[in-house]
Amino acid sequence: MIMMGQISFLWFRKERFALRRRPDFTRWTECLLDLLFPPRCAGCASSGSLLCPVCLGAIARLQEQRCSRCALPSHGPTCRRCRFSGSSLFALQAVALYEEPLRSCIHRLKYQGHTRLAQPLGNMLASCYRRYHLRADFVVAVPLHPERERQRGYNHARLLADVCAHELGLPCAHSLLQRVRVTAAQAGLSISERQQNVIGAFYCQPQGRDLSLPGSTVLLIDDVCTTGATLEACATALLQRGAATVQALVLAIPG
Numbered sequence: 406m407i408m409m410g411q412i413s414f415l416w417f418r419k420e421r422f423a424l425r426r427r428p429d430f431t432r433w434t435e436c437l438l439d440l441l442f443p444p445r446c447a448g449c450a451s452s453g454s455l456l457c458p459v460c461l462g463a464i465a466r467l468q469e470q471r472c473s474r475c476a477l478p479s480h481g482p483t484c485r486r487c488r489f490s491g492s493s494l495f496a497l498q499a500v501a502l503y504e505e506p507l508r509s510c511i512h513r514l515k516y517q518g519h520t521r522l523a524q525p526l527g528n529m530l531a532s533c534y535r536r537y538h539l540r541a542d543f544v545v546a547v548p549l550h551p552e553r554e555r556q557r558g559y560n561h562a563r564l565l566a567d568v569c570a571h572e573l574g575l576p577c578a579h580s581l582l583q584r585v586r587v588t589a590a591q592a593g594l595s596i597s598e599r600q601q602n603v604i605g606a607f608y609c610q611p612q613g614r615d616l617s618l619p620g621s622t623v624l625l626i627d628d629v630c631t632t633g634a635t636l637e638a639c640a641t642a643l644l645q646r647g648a649a650t651v652q653a654l655v656l657a658i659p660g
């Protein structure tokens with residue numbers, strides 16, 4: 406009799422295998438693995454898909470008018486705070502509020518190895534990009550520190566960015582931005598503590614493999630934006646090395 410722990414281990418290996426799949430990894434192999442280990446919806450745990458149509462439909466996109474630079478509710482295109490602040494971000498848009506079932510989806514993608522959730526979630530980012538008429542030359546994910554990425558095995562923001570960029574036909578330039586300092590988790594910190602926490606945490610090199618940063622418009626991708634401190638620090642590093650404009654796109658912002 407196979408114990409639950411062994412089933413969990415095999416499931417985790419399956420997801421990692423899918424994550425590392427080669428370009429010739431065939432669809433039928435993935436289908437076979439799904440037959441052996443049926444996926445469960447991240448929102449309601451129903452069997453058959455990673456995110457069922459009901460939960461997908463329950464992720465309501467933001468309706469009321471929002472500030473184009475911080476995504477908070479606003480009476481005009483730009484809120485009062487952003488009109489008088491010197492933000493490095495030219496634009497910030499979010500798919501939805503950080504509520505269920507999106508909260509569980511992000512948690513599973515980020516902490517529980519459900520890497521294939523990046524596909525539907527990345528597609529949502531691409532839809533949001535089109536809805537708000539964003540324009541970018543290439544896509545960059547908010548980087549993890551290499552040590553943290555090694556521990557987790559992947560950077561969830563990069564998985565999201567890769568799907569989003571592929572859907573939009575944009576190139577990725579993740580190597581331009583690196584996290585050079587391990588930072589404490591932002592959760593639980595005040596706004597000023599969050600800003601302090603990420604100062605100097607990112608380094609930008611202006612030349613990628615096939616891409617040049619100077620004069621370009623960058624689309625930054627992350628899962629959640631709470632105060633914007635991390636995105637702001639990334640944008641500052643990119644602008645200092647010659648980016649013309651930095652826009653940010655996230656899955657969720659706090660309600």
Ligand SMILES: [Zn+2]
Nearest residue numbers: 446449457460
């Ligand atoms: Zn569901």
Ligand SMILES: [Zn+2]
Nearest residue numbers: 472475484487
């Ligand atoms: Zn604003």
